[in-house]
Amino acid sequence: MTKLNLEEFEDDSMAPGEGLDESSAVNRNSDVAMRDLAHKEEIAVWRLKKILVALLLCVALAICLLVFFLIQNNETASFEQDFEVMADKMVDRIGRNFLQRIGIMEDFCLQYTHQGQTQVYPSWPFVMLPGRSFHYLAEKAAVLADTMSMSIAHIVTTDQKEEWKMYVEENRDWLPEAQAAMNGISLEQARNESFNIPAEIINMDKKPPYMVTNETGPYAVFLQGYPASNQKLYSYNILSHPHYRDNIKLVMAEGRPALLGSYDFMDPEAAAKDPRKKMHDASLKVYEKHGGLPYQNDPIGPSLLPVFKDFDKKEVVGLMVFGVYWRVLLNRLLPTGTDGVVVILENTAGQQYTYRIDGTDATFEGHGDFHDTLYDHLEAVGYIMSKSDSSGDNNTTGTAAAAFRARMEDSDNSHLDTNYRVRVYPSQLFESAYRTDRAWLFAVSLAMVFVFTSSVFLLYDYCVERRQKIVVQSAEKSGAIVHSLFPEQVRDRLYEDNKAKKKQIGGGFEVIASDPVTPAANAHLYPECTVFFCDIAVVFLPNSSRSLLLLEALYAAFDANAKRRKVFKIETIGDCYVATTGLPKAQPGHALIMARFANDCMKSALELVHEDGELCQKLGKDTSELAVRVGMHSGPVTAGVLRGDKQRFQIFGDTVNTASRMESSGVPNGIHVSESTAQFLKQAGKEHWLTPREDKITAKGKGEMQTYWVVVSSGGSTAPASLYCGVHGHECGSEY
Incomplete structure (x- = not known):
């Protein structure tokens, strides 16, 4: 049987007047219904929460991700654009x-053209520059072009062989x-050290020792080279070298420069067999002597330039061979601090080289393409070739960029000429300069803000819910007491009074809330x-506990004096005691009061630290x-x-600063006052307490000041002489 049925049974079985009151039953049913409703509302509120x-959480996560990707995309866009x-x-x-290097070398070739047109001797191939002139001109050109070596080859026909x-x-x-000229020695000494250049033309298509040519011409014969070396590379027919043969024929036929496949000496075995290695080693010493970039056995690109018989540039009578040091070409391209740019140099001969550029320095990474394929979409391409485009715009506009970026041409001789392509990529190191922690920082910060606000919200909700539970429990207890103790009429009156009080309190809150707080x-x-x-001026105990006991005793005595003299204590800062008179209430004799207080404090200090006193016995004789x-x-x-976390009363102004200067410029056991304080003491009839200081002091921000020593006396008797021993230059026991 349920509770409700039991109640109905009891009501039916009881005599009239003995059963439950009808209104009580209604109230109980109402309470049960209210509790059920409250429980349902509580479940609904929790579900809503x-x-x-x-x-x-979803909104915060979406905002964090949005901010993160926006910042990252902005950094990526900045990186790619830059x-x-x-x-x-x-x-x-x-x-x-x-x-620029090609132009410098072409200017040098013109020296031979000019020499051939001005000399008395029959013309080409019997043209050469005097030794000293050749060295100075070649050295200047090599330094400007930043190349290691350069050699001149003359075109000699079969008929000219004997005469040559x-x-x-x-x-x-x-x-x-x-x-x-190169070594700064005499000509006779150089003659003794130099070897004789062979008159015979020597082929280069055999292994050493190279064979004297017995083939028909023409021949391209080395005669002069920079630096002037004793390496036996002169009189060589470079037309016999398979690496040069076809390209020389191309230069002779078309009268234009030609680029060759690069070479390096990274493989010791291959380098030992290469005839260019000896000349290269000799050239390297001179090159580094002039401040050239240290050689790392990395690639060098040989180039051929035509030497013309006249300035009309119609007939090729000679060749210049010089090497383009690719790493030098890539040096000093970027400002310092810009690191991680990758340059791929490749040519139509199938060679590929990778360089990394960090600021002003280029580093050879090795043979092959080592760039990060992640950055293929940022590839920048340029071309190095000996021919301009077919329209000839290069020659008319004179812009290097047009020649450099011209597309490779399809011609009958394109397979002979080596064209180079340059590809530039960034690296992760370069990109890292644009990547910051801002994306993560902002995203995490937003997440922390969400966590914080959510925590505050949940904490507030918990507090409100707890308060509501306490209020409800209290109301239930109060209601139970009221229900059990008071009749209905009294109970209703109590409820009405309670409602009236709540309205009054609420109205008071509203008034307070609506009234703006105006700070006084x-x-x-x-x-x-x-x-x-x-301030303690002579000694301070090194032990912290002893110092604390001393200051505690000293300040207690000062506080007692201040209370007795009606002096307002401001604060203590370490071993410095600060007080004032004249506030918070005006005191006409503020200077007089303070002088007596200072005298009291000195007496108290001397009594406390007397060698026979209790404090001295505890803390030590010192x-x-x-x-x-x-x-x-x-x-x-x-x-x-x-105002703040630790509110306190403070004083400000120039008076405070000057008082501090008086203290810091005083002497132990002396009361040092300013002219202003002295005037107040004089007005109070205490001029006999004052003794002018013999020397003026210089105070920061004040300049020179006349100050006074104060010795407080009463009824013609002075304070103990020992108190002021040595203050004014008087001996102990002297009278003031």
């Missing part, structure tokens, strides 16, 4: 650097002349005050050496409460 928290601009400038600069031998024998002296004036100006600074130094100044002071 869960939905709200989940919604906030690299594209920089890469375009790089490929343009590489082309300009290359064409005689010409070489007659002009071998150019080598010692060039060596004398916090700072006040006190026109006449005397500020007191006292406590008796303690002395205090007092400084006072009178003037206006601004005072008020500093």
Whole structure:
């Protein structure tokens, strides 16, 4: 049987007047219904809270991700835009650097053209520069072009072969002349050290020892080279070398420069078999002597330039061979601090080289393509080739960029000429300069803000719910008591009074909430005050616990004096005691009061540290050496409460600073006062307490000041002489 049925049974079985009151039963049913409704509302509120928290979580997560990807995308866009601009400038600069070197070498070739047109001797191939002139001109060109070596080859026909031998024998002296100029030695010494250039033309298509040519011409014969070396590479027919043969024919046929496949000496076995290695080693010494980049056995690209018979550039009569040091070409392309740019140099001969550029330095990474394929979409491409485009715009506009970026042409001789392509990519190191922690920082910060606000919300909700439970429990208890103790009429009146009180309290809150809080004036100006600074001047105990006991005893005595003299204590800062008179209530004799207070404090200090006293017995005999130094100044002071976590009453102004100066410039066991305080003491009839200080002091921000020593006396008797021993230059026991 349920509770409800039981109640109905009891009502039916009881006599009239003995059963439950009808209104009580209604109230109980109403309470049960209210509790059920409250429980349902509580479940609904919790469900709403869960939905709200989940919604906030989704919104916060979406915002964090949005901010994260926005910042990352912005950094990526900045990185890609900056690299594209920089890469375009790089490929343009590489082309300009290359064409600049070609131009320097072409200018040098013109020296031979000029020599051939001005000399008396029959013309080409019997043309050469004097040894010293050749060295100086070649050295200048090599330094400007930043190349290691350069050699001149003359085109000699079969009919000119015998005459050429005689010409070489007659002009071998150019080598010692060039060596004398290069090494700074005499010509005779150079002649003794130089070897004789062979008159015979030597082929290069055999293994050493190379064979004297017995083939028909034409021949491309080395005669002069920089640096002037004793390596036996002169009189070589480079047309017999398979690496040069086809390209030389191309230069002779078309009268234009030609680029060859690069070479390096990274493989020791291959380098030992290469005839260029000897000349390279000799050239390297001179190159590094002139401040050239240290060689790392990395690739060098040989180039061929035509030497013309006349300035009309119609007939090729000679060749210049020089090497383009690719790493030098890539050096000094970027500003310092810009690191991690990858340059791929490749040519139509199938060679690939990878360089990494860090600031002004280029580093050879090795043979092959080692760039990160992740950055293929940021590739910047340029071309190095010996021919301009078919339209000839290069020659008319004179822009290096046009020649550098011209597309490779399809021609009958394109397979002979080696064209180079330059590809520029960023690396992860380069990109890392644009990647910051801002994306993560902002995302995590937003997440922390969400966590914080959610925590505050949940904490607040918990507090409100707990308060509501307490209020409900209290109301239930109160209601139960009221229900059990008071009749219905009284109970209703109590409810009405309670409602009226709640309305009054609520109205009061509303009034308070609507009334703006206007802070009272916090700072006040006190026109006449005397500020007191006292500091321990002679000794301070090294032990922290002993120091604390000493200060505690000393400040307790000072506080007692301040209370007795009606002096307002401001604060203590370490071993410094600060007080004032004249505030918070005006005191006409503020200077007089403070002087007496200072005298009391000195007496108290001496009594405390007397060698026979209790404190000295506890803390040690060295406590008796303690002395205090007092400084006072009178003037206006601004005072008020500093609001904050630890509010306190403070004083401000120039008077405070000057009082501090009086203390710091005083002497142990002396009361040092300013002119202002002295005037107040004179007005109070205490001029006999004052003794002018013999020397003026220099106070920071004040300049020179006349100050006074104060010795307080009463009824013609002075304070103990030992108190002021040595203050004014008087001996102990002297009278003031």
